[in-house]
Amino acid sequence: MDAILDLEEFAAWRPTGLMVSDSLGVPAVRKSFDPTLSTFPHRRIAKEALLAGNDSVVAVSVRPKQCVGDQFRNIRDSVSFSRGIPH
Numbered sequence: 001m002d003a004i005l006d007l008e009e010f011a012a013w014r015p016t017g018l019m020v021s022d023s024l025g026v027p028a029v030r031k032s033f034d035p036t037l038s039t040f041p042h043r044r045i046a047k048e049a050l051l052a053g054n055d056s057v058v059a060v061s062v063r064p065k066q067c068v069g070d071q072f073r074n075i076r077d078s079v080s081f082s083r084g085i086p087h
């Protein structure tokens with residue numbers, strides 16, 4: 001992401017702009033962490049999205065094919081993990 005943001009076209013925008021990720025649960029993201037789609041390392045995905053330079057992450061479909069309660073738990077766990085809060 002740094003290579004893109006270092007382009008001249010972004011130079012004036014980046015200091016005040018906001019970088020927002022795509023949904024962390026989209027197949028392209030999931031497959032980059034596990035090509036078999038058998039696991040979903042939600043903590044690692046959220047952490048790497050923030051380390052990549054995103055100011056905010058979209059926590060939609062953070063656990064595809066699961067109930068809303070499971071998605072909420074993954075979101076809460078990822079936020080707590082990224083803030084260093086014991087769970």
